[in-house]
Amino acid sequence: MKKRSTFSWVLEFAGRKKSYYVGSVLLAILGVAASFIPYLLIADVVGKLLSGNRDLGYYLESVILMGVCWIVRVAFHSISTTLSHVATFNVLGGIRRQLCKKLSTIPLGSVLDDNSGSYKNIIVERVDAMETTLAHIVPEFTSNILLPIVMFIYLLTLDWRVGLSNLIPAFIGVGFAAVMMAKSQGEFEVTVQKTKYLNDTAVEYINGIEVIKAFGKTGSSYEKFVNAAREGADCFINWMRKCIWWQAGSVSFMPATFLGVLPVGLFLVRGGSLTPENFITCVILSAGLISPLVIAFSYMDDIMKMQTIFGEITEIIERKDMVRPSELTKKPVGSDIELKGVKFSYKDKEILHGIDMEIKQGQVNAFVGPSGSGKSTIARLIDSLWDVDEGSITYGGVNIKDLPLDYYTSQIAYVAQDNYLFDMTVMDNIRLGREGATDEEVINAAKASGCHEFILGLENGYDTVVGGAGGHLSGGERQRICIARAMLKNAPVVILDEATAYTDPENEAIVQQSVAKLVQGKTLIVIAHRLSTIQDADKIFVINDGRIEASGSHAQLLSECILYRKMWDAHVASRDEDAPENNAASAARKEAANA
Numbered sequence: 112m113k114k115r116s117t118f119s120w121v122l123e124f125a126g127r128k129k130s131y132y133v134g135s136v137l138l139a140i141l142g143v144a145a146s147f148i149p150y151l152l153i154a155d156v157v158g159k160l161l162s163g164n165r166d167l168g169y170y171l172e173s174v175i176l177m178g179v180c181w182i183v184r185v186a187f188h189s190i191s192t193t194l195s196h197v198a199t200f201n202v203l204g205g206i207r208r209q210l211c212k213k214l215s216t217i218p219l220g221s222v223l224d225d226n227s228g229s230y231k232n233i234i235v236e237r238v239d240a241m242e243t244t245l246a247h248i249v250p251e252f253t254s255n256i257l258l259p260i261v262m263f264i265y266l267l268t269l270d271w272r273v274g275l276s277n278l279i280p281a282f283i284g285v286g287f288a289a290v291m292m293a294k295s296q297g298e299f300e301v302t303v304q305k306t307k308y309l310n311d312t313a314v315e316y317i318n319g320i321e322v323i324k325a326f327g328k329t330g331s332s333y334e335k336f337v338n339a340a341r342e343g344a345d346c347f348i349n350w351m352r353k354c355i356w357w358q359a360g361s362v363s364f365m366p367a368t369f370l371g372v373l374p375v376g377l378f379l380v381r382g383g384s385l386t387p388e389n390f391i392t393c394v395i396l397s398a399g400l401i402s403p404l405v406i407a408f409s410y411m412d413d414i415m416k417m418q419t420i421f422g423e424i425t426e427i428i429e430r431k432d433m434v435r436p437s438e439l440t441k442k443p444v445g446s447d448i449e450l451k452g453v454k455f456s457y458k459d460k461e462i463l464h465g466i467d468m469e470i471k472q473g474q475v476n477a478f479v480g481p482s483g484s485g486k487s488t489i490a491r492l493i494d495s496l497w498d499v500d501e502g503s504i505t506y507g508g509v510n511i512k513d514l515p516l517d518y519y520t521s522q523i524a525y526v527a528q529d530n531y532l533f534d535m536t537v538m539d540n541i542r543l544g545r546e547g548a549t550d551e552e553v554i555n556a557a558k559a560s561g562c563h564e565f566i567l568g569l570e571n572g573y574d575t576v577v578g579g580a581g582g583h584l585s586g587g588e589r590q591r592i593c594i595a596r597a598m599l600k601n602a603p604v605v606i607l608d609e610a611t612a613y614t615d616p617e618n619e620a621i622v623q624q625s626v627a628k629l630v631q632g633k634t635l636i637v638i639a640h641r642l643s644t645i646q647d648a649d650k651i652f653v654i655n656d657g658r659i660e661a662s663g664s665h666a667q668l669l670s671e672c673i674l675y676r677k678m679w680d681a682h683v684a685s686r687d688e689d690a691p692e693n694n695a696a697s698a699a700r701k702e703a704a705n706a
């Protein structure tokens with residue numbers, strides 16, 4: 112596929128503000144015209160002075176005209192820069208929106224493969240870093256490149272030989288700049304990688320600070336961060352070392368137009384083929400070429416940085432989405448779920464080696480098996496967080512790949528091991544379960560999931576803002592809020608991945624009661640390590656090393672499956688307080704019987 116240019120991405124992200132960039136360029140061009148006129152006036156004034164003109168009025172008019180041109184130039188430049196800033200903020204907003212949207216449409220694995228710090232770095236800092244360049248480059252690069260071009264063409268019309276002589280030092284300077292760019296492109300990418308690594312290490316250090324303190328690893332973890340900072344600094348220094356001399360050569364020669372104009376011009380004046388007036392005009396115009404060129408070339412470095420950042424952004428934006436139709440064309444019948452020959456790998460490691468299972472509507476199903484056997488992976492595939500590599504998953508007889516993502520996600524309520532709470536109020540965190548739910552509905556869901564009382568006990572009740580990832584709440588409280596969220600969603604299929612993982616024995620009964628209410632009349636898939644919590648399930652799947660070892664009821668498996676029996680014996684031996692009433696499946700049954 113042909114690689115899109117940074118320019119075309121910028122225009123796409125600018126959206127309806129594209130015309131602002133166009134306006135910015137047009138005004139920059141008008142600004143160039145206003146900047147050029149004073150040079151013509153100066154040349155004319157010098158010519159008149161040399162010819163002995165003593166008309167003061169003429170000189171005064173010229174000075175006023177130059178002042179007007181200056182004001183017009185500043186006005187055009189300001190408006191041009193304003194327009195370009197508005198368009199640029201649109202571009203940055205567009206990029207951030209598209210990046211965030213993309214993270215929700217690509218498979219979860221594609222997101223998890225990278226450190227969360229790198230995403231934060233790209234979405235916040237890297238995008239921010241483009242602001243100055245992008246906003247200034249359009250008006251300033253345009254005018255600073257255009258003005259010397261216009262002046263150069265005028266110089267050629269005055270005397271083509273003197274005009275061309277301007278290019279001698281410029282060519283030498285460009286040669287230096289080309290070498291510098293060739294040398295620094297690779298180096299710059301390394302510095303970007305190192306900076307990213309430094310950022311990731313900092314985020315890791317902050318996220319893991321609790322573990323670091325608990326295990327007394329402050330020194331070693333800090334060392335990793337310091338090393339990353341040192342490597343980052345070293346590669347910047349290395350980069351500078353490699354290009355500093357070339358950069359010095361470039362900035363020394365590039366503006367030194369007089370190195371060409373003076374000897375050539377003097378030679379021509381001496382030979383009589385160039386008048387002294389034209390020679391002075393050429394020298395003035397040549398001097399005027401310098402500063403805009405220097406400014407224009409100072410943007411080269413920024414352009415390169417911007418290209419690298421765009422490379423990082425587009426790498427994410429061009430990732431393959433989970434392909435799903437936008438319209439519901441095949442309507443599922445019921446909510447049976449069937450997996451046929453499902454294979455799945457994380458990166459290159461195959462985790463599921465051909466899973467076949469049927470999950471019947473309204474039944475309680477359980478996944479049990481050793482840690483790392485693939486239980487959560489199956490649950491995530493059913494929840495469509497990843498796509499299967501081989502085989503299929505159907506919902507109500509329709510392949511889930513043929514169902515719109517919005518529709519399918521509305522059918523499944525997934526309570527994961529570590530459900531995330533956002534840094535917003537408890538009310539809004541629960542409301543995430545169903546957009547538009549009223550406060551009353553949220554409170555009812557909280558009551559049903561047994562968290563109403565503890566929420567009322569919080570500082571500001573339902574308006575209490577929980578910390579990032581729910582850090583201000585206990586594990587059990589977070590879990591109950593997540594169950595309330597799932598309850599509010601009221602989806603026909605409920606997946607509970609270790610729903611009681613964080614719960615102490617006292618609270619487990621409360622959570623189990625909430626779960627029982629949540630799953631009433633629904634298809635339940637529960638992943639549990641405590642086998643007593645699922646012994647009344649309609650169907651238990653024993654997963655072992657990415658395969659289904661056996662399936663059936665608790666009684667069937669006890670007599671037919673050695674692995675299950677071993678797990679049960681181990682559980683019974685370790686269990687001391689799992690009472691039958693603390694049991695998700697049996698509690699669900701009791702609720703169903705009472706209903």
Ligand SMILES: Nc1ncnc2c1ncn2[C@@H]1O[C@H](COP(=O)(O)OP(=O)(O)OP(=O)(O)O)[C@@H](O)[C@H]1O
Nearest residue numbers: 220223457458462481482483484485486487488489
């Ligand atoms: N995002 C990931 N990237 C790479 N490997 C992963 C990822 N998630 C899980 N795995 C690996 O896949 C295997 C199955 O993991 P999974 O979480 O499905 O097992 P599990 O049976 O649910 O385990 P547990 O009972 O301990 O939660 C494990 O070896 C795990 O290390």
